[in-house]
Amino acid sequence: MAEEEEGLGSALIAELYRPPALLPIAQLKDALLYAIETFPVTVIVGETGSGKTTQIPQFLYKAGWTNDGSQIAVTQPRRIAATSVSARVAEELGCQLGQEVGYSIRFEDVTSDKTKIKFLTDGLLLREMLVDPLLKRYSVIMVDEAHERSLSSDILLSLLKKVLRARSDLRVVISSATLDAEKFLEFFAPDEDQNVGGKFKADYGTIVSIEGRTHSVDIFYLPSPINNYVEKAVDTAMSIHTSEADGDILIFATGREEIDDIIDMIADRIVDLGPDAKRLQPLPLYAGLPTEQQMYVFQKADEGTRKLIVSTNIAEASVTIDGIIYVIDTGYVKLRAYDPALGIERLNVVPVSKASATQRAGRAGRTRPGKCYRLYTESAFDRLEDATFPEIQRSNLAPVVLQLMNLGIQNIVRFDFLDSPPSKLVVRALDLLFSLGAVDAYGRLTKPLGTRMAELPLEPMLARAVLNAQSFNCLSEMLTIAAMMTLQGNAFVAHDGNQKLVDRARRKFAVKEGDHITLYNVYQSFTNSAVGKQSSQWCRDNNLNYKAMLKAVSVRKQLRNYLDRMGIQENTLAGSDAIRVGGMEMAERVQRCLTTGFFAQAARMKTDGSFVPVGGDTVMWAHPSSLFFHRKVDWVIYHEIQETKGKIYIRDLTSVEMDWLTEYAPEYYKVKQR
DNA sequence: GAGCACTGC
Numbered sequence: 231m232a233e234e235e236e237g238l239g240s241a242l243i244a245e246l247y248r249p250p251a252l253l254p255i256a257q258l259k260d261a262l263l264y265a266i267e268t269f270p271v272t273v274i275v276g277e278t279g280s281g282k283t284t285q286i287p288q289f290l291y292k293a294g295w296t297n298d299g300s301q302i303a304v305t306q307p308r309r310i311a312a313t314s315v316s317a318r319v320a321e322e323l324g325c326q327l328g329q330e331v332g333y334s335i336r337f338e339d340v341t342s343d344k345t346k347i348k349f350l351t352d353g354l355l356l357r358e359m360l361v362d363p364l365l366k367r368y369s370v371i372m373v374d375e376a377h378e379r380s381l382s383s384d385i386l387l388s389l390l391k392k393v394l395r396a397r398s399d400l401r402v403v404i405s406s407a408t409l410d411a412e413k414f415l416e417f418f419a420p421d422e423d424q425n426v427g428g429k430f431k432a433d434y435g436t437i438v439s440i441e442g443r444t445h446s447v448d449i450f451y452l453p454s455p456i457n458n459y460v461e462k463a464v465d466t467a468m469s470i471h472t473s474e475a476d477g478d479i480l481i482f483a484t485g486r487e488e489i490d491d492i493i494d495m496i497a498d499r500i501v502d503l504g505p506d507a508k509r510l511q512p513l514p515l516y517a518g519l520p521t522e523q524q525m526y527v528f529q530k531a532d533e534g535t536r537k538l539i540v541s542t543n544i545a546e547a548s549v550t551i552d553g554i555i556y557v558i559d560t561g562y563v564k565l566r567a568y569d570p571a572l573g574i575e576r577l578n579v580v581p582v583s584k585a586s587a588t589q590r591a592g593r594a595g596r597t598r599p600g601k602c603y604r605l606y607t608e609s610a611f612d613r614l615e616d617a618t619f620p621e622i623q624r625s626n627l628a629p630v631v632l633q634l635m636n637l638g639i640q641n642i643v644r645f646d647f648l649d650s651p652p653s654k655l656v657v658r659a660l661d662l663l664f665s666l667g668a669v670d671a672y673g674r675l676t677k678p679l680g681t682r683m684a685e686l687p688l689e690p691m692l693a694r695a696v697l698n699a700q701s702f703n704c705l706s707e708m709l710t711i712a713a714m715m716t717l718q719g720n721a722f723v724a725h726d727g728n729q730k731l732v733d734r735a736r737r738k739f740a741v742k743e744g745d746h747i748t749l750y751n752v753y754q755s756f757t758n759s760a761v762g763k764q765s766s767q768w769c770r771d772n773n774l775n776y777k778a779m780l781k782a783v784s785v786r787k788q789l790r791n792y793l794d795r796m797g798i799q800e801n802t803l804a805g806s807d808a809i810r811v812g813g814m815e816m817a818e819r820v821q822r823c824l825t826t827g828f829f830a831q832a833a834r835m836k837t838d839g840s841f842v843p844v845g846g847d848t849v850m851w852a853h854p855s856s857l858f859f860h861r862k863v864d865w866v867i868y869h870e871i872q873e874t875k876g877k878i879y880i881r882d883l884t885s886v887e888m889d890w891l892t893e894y895a896p897e898y899y900k901v902k903q904r
Numbered sequence: 905g906a907g908c909a910c911t912g913c
Contacts, residue, residue, distance in 0.1 A: 308911065336913055353912040382912065485909060518908065542909055564909035577909060621911090633913090687913040719908065729907085788913090839905070854906045874907075881908090 254441040255281045262286065262438055263293050266370065266401050270394050271418040271435030274405045277442025278592060282405050283311075283374050284319050287347045290370050291323075291330075295401075296346040300369040305352040307380045308548060309335040316340075316349040336687075337784045352382040356389070359637055360685070364393055365400070372403040377410050377585065378547065379620035381630060384648050389637065391418055391646060408585045408617065411437045417648055445595040447557075451608040459560040459605045460488060464495045466603050467538055470556050471510050472503070477555025477600070478537040480545060482590050484564040484579050489514045489540045496538060509534060515541035515549070520723050521777060527551055546589050550596070557594040559587055561606040567624050570658040572848060573830075575626070576873040583618045587611065620649050627651055627659040628690045632668060635675040636684035665830060665898045666694045678796070686792055687785075688712055692869075695827025696789065697798070702823040704816060705793070705800050707750055711820070713786035714749040715869060719855060719881060721752055721782070723775040735773035736855070743817045744866065744884035745857050746824060753782055822894070825886050828867040829895035833880065834888075835863050841880060844891070844899070853879040865891070 255262075255276070265272045276282045287302050295302060306312040316333035325331055332341035333349040341348055352373065359365060371390060376383055390402050404414050415435050456462050463481050470479055483489050496512045503510075515527050528551060531537045539551060543563050563586065567576045582590070587604065594600030604611065622630070631642050639645055642656055663669040668680035668690060675681060683693040692712050699708035714721060722732045739751040756762035756769070756779050764783070769776040790800070825832075833841040833850060835858070841850040850871065852858040858866065869882035892899045 351912060357913060378911090380911065487907085516908090517910065544910065546910090548910070566909070579909090629913095716913095851905070853908095859905080859907095870908095872908075877906095879907075 254443060255285045258438065258440055259285075259289055263289055265436050265438050266290065266403060269433070269435045270398070270400065271402045271404065271415065273411045273414045273435065273437045274403060274440060275407075275409070275411045275437060276405065276440030277407055277444060279443045279596070280440040281443075282440055283315050284322065286372060286403065286405075287319060288323060291346055295369045298369070301345060301367055302347045302370045302372070303355060303365070303368045304347065304349045304372045304374060305355050305383065305386065306349060307352060307375050307378055307383060309351055310548070311375075312349040312351055313338075316347075319347060319349075337788065352380065352386050356382055356386055356633065356637075359389060363637065364397055366397075369399065370401040370403060372405060374405045375407070375547075376404045376414060377406040377408040377617070379618070379622075379648075381621045381625060384620055384622050385630065385634070387414070387417065387648060388646050394418070395420075407589070410617065411439075413648070444592055445597070445599045447591050447595040447600045447602050449591060450601065450603045451611065452604070452606060455607055455610065456605065459562065460491055460495075462605050463492055463558050463560055464499065466558050466605065467496060468499050470558075470603075471508070471536060471538070474556065474601075476536065477598075478531070478539065478551075478553045479556040479558065480551065480554045480593055481538070481540045481558040482545065482560055482563075483540055483542065484560070484562050485542060485577075486514075486516050486518060489516060489542070492540045496540075508536060510536050510538055512538045512540060515539055515545060517542070517544050518720065520725060520775070543586075545593065546586065551593075553597055554593055555598065555600045557590055557600065557602040559590045559602060559604045561587070561604060561610070563618075565618070565624070566621075568626050568655065570652070570654040573626075573658065573662075574848075574871050574873055574878060581606075581610075581614055583615045584611065585617045587614065622647065622651050623649060623655075625651075625655075627655045628662045631656065631659040632663060632675075632680070632684045632690055635669070636681055640674075662830065663690060665895070666690055666827070668694070682796055685796075686789065688716070688789070691827040691831070693827075695824050696793075698826045699823050700798055702819045704819040704823055705798070707747075707816065707820050708823055709786050709789050709793070709800070710750050710753045710782075711746050711824075712789060713782040714753055715746075715882065716785050717775075717778045717782055720775055720778045721749060722773050722855075723778075725770060725773060732773045736857075738772065740857050741817070742857075742861075742885075743821055744863075745855075745882045746869075746884045747817055747820060748857060749882075750820070753779070753786075757783065821884055821886055822890055824884050825867055825890045826894045828869065829891050829898060831868050831871065831880075832865060832886065832891050833868060834865050841866070848878060850878045850880050852883060853881040856881060856883050858883050858885075864888075 274282050287304050290302050312333045312335050316331055317327055320327040320331040323331055328340040328342055329344045331347045332345040334341055334354055335351050336354060373383055373386060394400055406414060415437055418435050420434060467479055467481060481492060483492055493512045493514055500510055511531050513527050515524060527539050545551060561582055562579050563582045564577050565580050567578050569576060591602035594602050634642060660669060668676060668683045670676050682697055683690055686693040692715055696708050696712050699705040722736055724732050740748045757764060762768040766776040769779060833843045835841050863885045865886050865888050866883040867886050868880035871880050
């Protein structure tokens with residue numbers, strides 16, 4: 231396992247560790263088992279630290295829920311949680327991980343025929359439903375952290391509702407940290423029960439509440455609203471540092487730039503404190519930070535030094551840091567929104583929800599009683615949304631729709647969602663899938679193209695291009711490019727914050743055709759036994775993210791296996807072709823092949839360097855990480871479009887010929903011209 | 905001209 235995950239994992243295990251007998255959940259054991267025995271659906275409400283994730287599966291196991299040879303599944307929204315929690319439970323049961331207790335995540339299946347309790351990501355359980363739609367191997371399925379309302383856990387709950395209709399023996403346990411419990415339970419009401427109106431006849435399920443074991447956290451609000459929460463966060467941190475007892479500080483900010491600003495301002499203020507003052511060590515934390523730098527936040531500060539961690543939302547649920555006593559909540563978060571009319575993703579800074587604010591405050595009370603300073607007024611808090619908008623209502627739904635169709639859901643519009651996505655999102659998704667040939671004019675999944683696209687763990691446009699690659703004799707190249715695309719711009723990394731070095735490193739691999747083939751060259755060099763040798767040192771020397779590169783190797787291998795099973799062979803010509811891919815022939819094949827997937831994302835550069843889409847007037851700019859940030863080009867296809875601070879950026883560009891667009895997507899462009 | 909919140913298959 232890579233360093234980062236080990237580090238984060240052990241932090242998580244530390245959080246979970248508490249002698250099991252002392253957990254409040256132990257007292258509720260009988261009530262819990264009774265509920266699960268009696269009702270198809272049990273919703274468990276319990277704060278972090280209540281032990282529900284580690285204890286409930288053990289109760290069920292010991293109560294005989296796996297005696298008939300079936301398994302207990304516990305789903306997690308994150309890989310790291312699945313691995314670390316399973317290790318903890320294996321230890322408590324005194325067995326080796328992978329025996330009675332195991333986990334299964336993408337690329338790693340640590341289970342055996344002896345496995346009774348299996349932790350897995352919710353996305354992977356969805357994949358299992360393709361093979362086993364009724365999930366027959368499980369007697370109990372526990373969906374943990376359902377309150378996070380992730381895309382895959384939402385869909386999983388919808389599908390479990392369907393499965394329950396066919397399987398009266400199945401038990402579903404939903405665990406939530408917030409007050410959504412009733413909503414979850416009511417969702418599982420059989421249709422006839424919903425007609426009873428106000429009368430609530432819940433013989434299909436029940437709610438069990440578990441006391442948390444976190445310490446109390448005093449909440450402080452501002453007396454009046456402020457304009458600049460960045461400055462206020464700095465002021466608050468400094469006053470905590472100079473007047474409050476020992477204990478580390480955690481500031482929640484919205485993004486990298488803001489975090490850097492806060493850290494710079496804090497650094498200035500530290501100088502003013504004078505040489506005799508207690509020391510303060512500001513540390514940034516966000517997902518894009520190189521692993522080594524992320525690890526600093528977990529290390530104990532020197533004696534007499536107070537850590538001040540300035541973090542994105544990553545510290546809200548994904549990462550747990552010990553020793554935080556003070557939390558400063560700016561009250562904002564950066565969230566994705568999807569504009570179905572333009573097909574653009576936006577990252578907006580928006581107020582947090584009450585659930586989020588509560589979760590943030592709780593980060594101060596893990597070791598001992600703490601304090602949380604909310605940089606907004608109490609009435610502002612009262613006006614916050616109860617919970618963050620579910621992901622399914624603010625995402626590009628093309629991958630979701632494709633996956634649901636492949637699971638046999640014919641009518642997406644009538645699908646029983648916990649919260650239905652806006653119909654515009656569904657329509658947009660269907661339009662795109664139709665233009666890609668995954669869905670026919672009757673709204674049915676096509677065979678084999680549509681089903682194959684759904685099977686590949688790639689977004690639809692990329693899946694389409696990969697499935698076309700064999701006919702362009704560039705499957706080998708496209709597999710590599712697809713694998714590199716899943717890194718989402720994280721192939722290069724600034725090891726010491728020096729962005730100039732990154733740009734220089736990128737130029738070493740650059741080819742005139744654009745970013746995709748540039749990334750292909752990166753992969754080729756990394757895996758070449760005479761060049762990168764898959765070594766971490768080589769990555770460091772070339773400003774590449776070693777962990778990300780290893781992931782690309784895994785993804786490529788997995789994609790390769792999928793295509794093997796589909797009977798699509800890697801072109802022998804491609805594998806042995808000695809032509810440098812930046813040269814004419816191969817490059818053009820790749821460019822054409824990419825066009826067959828990304829024709830709907832084509833644009834042309836104007837003289838001022840901006841881009842406009844076909845038949846549109848949206849002004850777009852090449853992202854600074856693109857080869858075409860500096861260079862001139864005519865037509866391009868792009869992989870991603872995103873609005874940041876009012877400016878629309880396109881990322882991962884490859885130059886194409888205008889004729890190819892009409893050649894490979896005649897229908898699409900005929901409609902466009904009307 | 906100047907920059908990805910966070911996950912997952």
